[in-house]
Amino acid sequence: MDMVITGKVLVYDDNIDTDIICPGRFLELNESKDIANVAMSGIDSNFPEKAKTHSIIIAGKNFGCGSSRDHAVRALKYSGLKAVIAQSFGRIFYRNALNLGLLVIISKDARNIFNDGESGKIDLTKGKITNMDKIITVDSDVISEEEFKVYEQGGMIQIYKQN
Amino acid sequence: MHAIEKIFAQKANVERVKAGDRVWADVDLTVNVDLYRTVLAEFENLGGTKIKYPERVAFTFSINAPAPTIQSASNEKDMREFAYKHGIHLFDINTGVVQQVLMEAGLVWPGTISIATDSHATILGALGAVGMGVGAVDLAASMIKGNIWFRVPEIIKINIDGELQPGVMAKDVILKVLGELKQDVAIYKAIEYTGSAVRNMSLSSRMVLCNMAVELGAKTSYIQPDEKVIDFLGSRVTRTYEIPTTDPDFKYAEEYSLDVNQLVPQVACPHNVDNVCDLDDVPKKPVNQCLIGTCTGGRLEDLAIAAEILKGRKINAKTRLIVIPASKEIYLKAMELGYLRDLIEAGATVTNPGCGPCLGAHMGVLAPGEVCVTASNRNFSGRMGSPQAELYLASPATVAATAIEGILTNPRGYLKSQQRS
Numbered sequence: 190m191d192m193v194i195t196g197k198v199l200v201y202d203d204n205i206d207t208d209i210i211c212p213g214r215f216l217e218l219n220e221s222k223d224i225a226n227v228a229m230s231g232i233d234s235n236f237p238e239k240a241k242t243h244s245i246i247i248a249g250k251n252f253g254c255g256s257s258r259d260h261a262v263r264a265l266k267y268s269g270l271k272a273v274i275a276q277s278f279g280r281i282f283y284r285n286a287l288n289l290g291l292l293v294i295i296s297k298d299a300r301n302i303f304n305d306g307e308s309g310k311i312d313l314t315k316g317k318i319t320n321m322d323k324i325i326t327v328d329s330d331v332i333s334e335e336e337f338k339v340y341e342q343g344g345m346i347q348i349y350k351q352n
Numbered sequence: 353m354h355a356i357e358k359i360f361a362q363k364a365n366v367e368r369v370k371a372g373d374r375v376w377a378d379v380d381l382t383v384n385v386d387l388y389r390t391v392l393a394e395f396e397n398l399g400g401t402k403i404k405y406p407e408r409v410a411f412t413f414s415i416n417a418p419a420p421t422i423q424s425a426s427n428e429k430d431m432r433e434f435a436y437k438h439g440i441h442l443f444d445i446n447t448g449v450v451q452q453v454l455m456e457a458g459l460v461w462p463g464t465i466s467i468a469t470d471s472h473a474t475i476l477g478a479l480g481a482v483g484m485g486v487g488a489v490d491l492a493a494s495m496i497k498g499n500i501w502f503r504v505p506e507i508i509k510i511n512i513d514g515e516l517q518p519g520v521m522a523k524d525v526i527l528k529v530l531g532e533l534k535q536d537v538a539i540y541k542a543i544e545y546t547g548s549a550v551r552n553m554s555l556s557s558r559m560v561l562c563n564m565a566v567e568l569g570a571k572t573s574y575i576q577p578d579e580k581v582i583d584f585l586g587s588r589v590t591r592t593y594e595i596p597t598t599d600p601d602f603k604y605a606e607e608y609s610l611d612v613n614q615l616v617p618q619v620a621c622p623h624n625v626d627n628v629c630d631l632d633d634v635p636k637k638p639v640n641q642c643l644i645g646t647c648t649g650g651r652l653e654d655l656a657i658a659a660e661i662l663k664g665r666k667i668n669a670k671t672r673l674i675v676i677p678a679s680k681e682i683y684l685k686a687m688e689l690g691y692l693r694d695l696i697e698a699g700a701t702v703t704n705p706g707c708g709p710c711l712g713a714h715m716g717v718l719a720p721g722e723v724c725v726t727a728s729n730r731n732f733s734g735r736m737g738s739p740q741a742e743l744y745l746a747s748p749a750t751v752a753a754t755a756i757e758g759i760l761t762n763p764r765g766y767l768k769s770q771q772r773s
Contacts, residue, residue, distance in 0.1 A: 204535060204624055208732040213711035216387040217416065217424040231734040251536040254569065255732060256711070257471040259390070259487030280540050280571055281471060285487035346489045349398055 192337060194271050194292070194311040195321070196244030198303050203249035205232070207282065210253065210261040218260070221267040228264035240268035245311070247303050248275040253282025259289060266291040272311060274299045274318060274329065290344030292337075294318075296329035313337055354507050354604075355596035356542050356574050359482050362596075363465050363499075371506040371605065379408065381459055382494040383468035385450055386413040389427035391469065392434055394492035403438045404498040410441035412453060414706040417445035420714035448679030448705035449647045451475045451483065451563075456681050458588030462577045462595045467494055472647050472729065477543075477562040477573030478555060479581055480595055484572050505542040505571045506605035512547040514613035519764040521657070522557035523649060523727065523747035525549065525610070526564045527618035531628025533608060539569035541605060544598075546576070549612050555580045556651040563648050564729050567625045617762055619725075620745035623733040631750060636759040638670065641724040642751045643736075645676025645703075646710045649727025652682050652689075654748035659691035661752040661766040667699035668758030673751075674716045675700045676708040699755075712736050718743075725754045 209231035211224070218224050229236035246252075246265070252275035253261055262285040265273065272292040286293040294311065299318045303309060308321040316331035332340075339345060353361065357369050364375035384391045403409055411431055419425035435442040447453045450470045454460055462480030466473055469491050476483030486500075494500045510533075512525060543565045550558060558575050565573035577595050617631040644650065644658050655677060667673050675695050677683035683705050686692050692702055709716035710728040717737030718724055724736060724743050731743035746754070749763035756766065 206730075206732045208711070208730065208735045212734050213387075213713050214717075216711075216713075217389075217421060217427055219389050219393065219427070231732075231739055251539065251569065254535060255471065255730060257469050257473075257485035257487060258387070259489065262487070263390075277536055277539055279569065281485045281487065284490070288487060288489035344489075346394070346397065349489070349493050 192313045192334065194245070194313070196271055196309060197242060197306055198245045198247050198309045199239060199243045200300070200303050200305050201246060201248040204251045204254055205248055206255040207253060207258050207261040207279070208255060211258060211264045216258055216260055221263065224260055224263045225267035228268045237268055240270060243306070244269065244271040245309050246270060246273045247299050247309070248273065249300050250276045252278050254279035257281045259285040262286045262289050262291050274311070276300055288345045290340050290342070292340050294329050294332065296327060298327035299329060302327055353599055354544070354602050355480070355576065355598045356482060356507060356572065357504060358596045359463055359465060360502060360504050362463070369504045371504055373504045374501055375504060376499050376501050377465055378499045379467055379494045380464035381454065381466040382409045382491060383450065383454065383466065383470065384411050384491055385469050386411070386415050386417060386428055386431065388469045388488050389430055390488040391491050392430060394488045395495060398492055398496055400492060400496040403440060403495050406439045408498065409495055410443060410454060410459065411435050412443040412447070412450045413445045414447070414449045414453070415711065416713050417706045445706070446680060446704070448677070448682070449650065449707055452647055452678040455479060456588065456679055458585070461585055461589045461593045462581065463593055467491065467500065471566045472563050474565040474570055474573045475559050475563040475647060477565065478558040478575055479585070480574065480577035482572045485566065503540070505540060507542045507544055508538055509544050509546060509604040509607045511607065511609040512545060512549040512612060513609070514549050514611045515552070516549065516612055516615065519749050519762070519767050520615050520617060521747040521749055522553055522560035524615060524618040525612055526561050527620050527628050527745060528615060529610060530564070530567060530620065530626045531618065532610070533568060535567055535624065535626040536569045538565070541570060542572045542574065543568060543570045544574045550575060551578070554653060555584050556653050559651070560648055567729060617747060617750050619750070619760065620731055622731055622742040622744070625731060625745065631746070631760060631762055634744070634760055637723055639725050639754055639758055639760065640671065640722040641716065641718060642671060642673045642755040643709065643716065643724060643726040643728060644748045644751050645674065645678065645708050646728040647678060648729040649748045650676050650678035650682065652685055654727060655682070655686045655691045655695070657749045658752040659694040660768055661749060661763055662698035662700070662756065663694040665698055665756055667755040671755055671758045673700040673755040674708060675702045677705045679705050709736050725751050725760060727751045
């Protein structure tokens with residue numbers, strides 16, 4: 190199984206809250222393409238366009254803090270994002286990401302080695318994140334093959350369905 | 353064990369649990385709010401046909417209430433039909449804010465576990481209950497099976513001692529805590545509040561601390577129940593319940609303390625809940641909108657102090673004041689006690705119980721460049737409308753005084769008595 194993820198990164202600061210990722214007025218939306226269209230609209234109206242060429246978000250502390258809305262996870266996942274790396278996550282966002290199959294990885298240092306648009310490589314089983322443009326590598330949480338399979342299948346919801 | 357751990361252990365039907373354990377625990381109350389039609393889709397997606405314990409499931413309609421768009425009206429229509437079909441509790445648009453309504457209805461008591469598509473479910477800690485926010489998948493799974501898995505959280509103690517000055521409210525206390533400890537202090541953890549200031553607070557004030565525990569990142573919160581909780585539950589909860597207690601040898605993951613004797617009114621400035629200053633240090637700019645209400649600042653004592661400040665006065669001609677009682681019960685009491693008349697005569701716009709514009713859906717969203725001082729819980733960019741609007745979080749007393757002056761104002765000079773209502 191391919192346990193390495195590569196892609197261009199988008200970099201964000203601390204405390205990117207769920208109202209930034211998916212503002213409250215869009216919570217009435219139910220369809221994935223509609224939800225993807227409003228991803229990150231609290232901070233960047235061009236995000237859906239950028240997500241076509243960038244597949245990894247790298248952020249500071251407390252990414253996804255705030256509301257219980259899993260629209261925040263859906264918006265990023267449906268935009269085509271492969272992974273979100275942050276120094277820490279809001280706990281409801283983190284749990285929703287596990288449920289819906291958006292790869293979330295905790296790394297204390299990744300935020301410090303990337304600028305917008307640079308190329309990143311995530312080695313999940315080794316717990317290493319590399320800036321491919323600068324050839325700098327930092328540590329991250331390890332994602333086991335078993336955990337990655339859950340993500341690949343579409344999250345814990347697929348496990349629940351089987352039981 | 354801590355009382356919270358004992359609750360998880362009991363609901364997981366095991367002898368002991370400790371922080372970091374993953375357990376499958378029974379859920380006493382599973383709650384969906386009107387925003388999430390997605391819960392019905394996930395229920396179907398998970399193969400759900402029947403709700404295991406319909407009496408343990410509630411839908412509440414307080415956010416897009418009454419429906420402002422055809423889309424939200426359609427979502428609510430589907431959810432009502434689902435509720436009728438499955439015989440679950442339905443609290444429709446006339447009832448009020450999610451957790452407030454559930455507590456008043458007697459669906460929460462000490463020692464219970466509730467999950468909700470409402471991050472402010474942490475408020476239930478004020479009743480000695482574990483309340484946690486979740487997304488649509490967990491909610492649907494709990495509707496089908498009656499349980500979900502939990503990670504038992506580490507527990508932080510925040511001890512708050514001292515006596516609050518007149519015009520200083522629980523909201524000022526929690527904003528001070530946020531300013532000191534910051535909004536990620538309790539991620540993945542639970543918070544217990546202790547200390548003389550907490551014991552002396554009304555139950556409504558304790559709810560403010562527990563409500564905004566999620567703003568500190570917390571999974572849930574807890575205040576050891578006392579006679580104030582038992583009085584509130586009174587005739588609402590007819591079944592017997594045991595109040596869990598924490599063992600004397602329990603070791604907290606972290607302990608913090610705050611003395612509130614000298615605390616002055618606090619304000620969280622844009623756009624973060626922990627960007628907190630003393631009110632008097634915040635640059636004064638014209639305020640377009642003031643909001644008193646929501647699950648944080650819309651209980652009876654909040655309307656009482658606002659009425660005390662505004663009675664016989666007029667709000668600033670260039671400022672709007674929106675007042676939203678948190679529930680029908682509070683609305684009726686505020687009416688009987690004359691608070692609503694005082695507020696309306698002063699110039700307030702009183703709306704139906706619910707969440708109002710707090711999360712930017714309707715009923716008072718802000719234009720670019722507008723400034724709002726609010727008794728609600730979040731000042732994130734774009735939370736109440738335009739990302740170019742500015743939100744300042746403050747106590748209901750501060751919001752009321754601000755509505756009169758049209759700039760951020762310390763409420764002290766407007767209080768008739770030294771006695772807090």
